[in-house]
Amino acid sequence: MASLLSPSTPPSAINLKRKVNLLNFSSISTNSSLKKSGKIERVGGCGYHGICFTTRAKGGVEQDVLEKSKEPIEIDVENDYGAVGVHHVGVLCENLERSLHFYLNILGLQINEARPHDKLPYRGAWLWVGAEMIHLMELPNPDPLSGRPEHGGRDRHTCIGIRDVSKLKAILDKAGIPYTLSKSGRPAIFTRDPDANALEFTQVDG
DSSP states (O other), rough: OOOOOOOOOOGGGGGOSSSEEEEOEEEEEEEHHHHHHHHEEEEEEEETEEEEEEEEEETTTTTEEEEEEESEEEEEEEGGOOOOOOOEEEEESSOHHHHHHHHHHHHHEEETSOOOOOSSSSSEEEETTTEEEEEEOOOOOOSSSSOOSSSGGGGGGEEEEESSSSHHHHHHHHOOOOEEEOTSSEEEEEETTTTEEEEEEEEOOO
């Protein structure tokens, strides 16, 4: 994706007040450099009370030219409270043991024993996903179990980065668990847990 600030933008056109305008954008044409390299990283600039505009695109991204919207989105930079990442994702389940079988025995996740399970008014478990966690909560699920999209990418879903999509595909095949592959052709697989919560597993480098 291209930087939000065009290299041709003159310094006089940049608002240096305490509020900065970020523009809506949408991809409208093809950038051949992304097709050839499959990976690109651009830094659009830093400053403006600590805000940096950085965009990254990896394999499968083919569109790069951006169209600015007519109406800017105004963001108060004084509202920067230091977000550093996603700590955990809460997942509702009807039966904790059934869900633990899926997440532990099939997906191979591990319980974070340091997190308390008895200080909340419902049953649950914390599962490690790299440095982050999934919090399984045995609570009534407001979402319907039927009528959901077959492809989890068209539903609310949690995405987990993994090293080998093909290996997970073989695991799901052996367990008889249905899944769909990414519609864009990138190495990613979508499945659902026993409560129809959609999960994406996308292959990452390194």
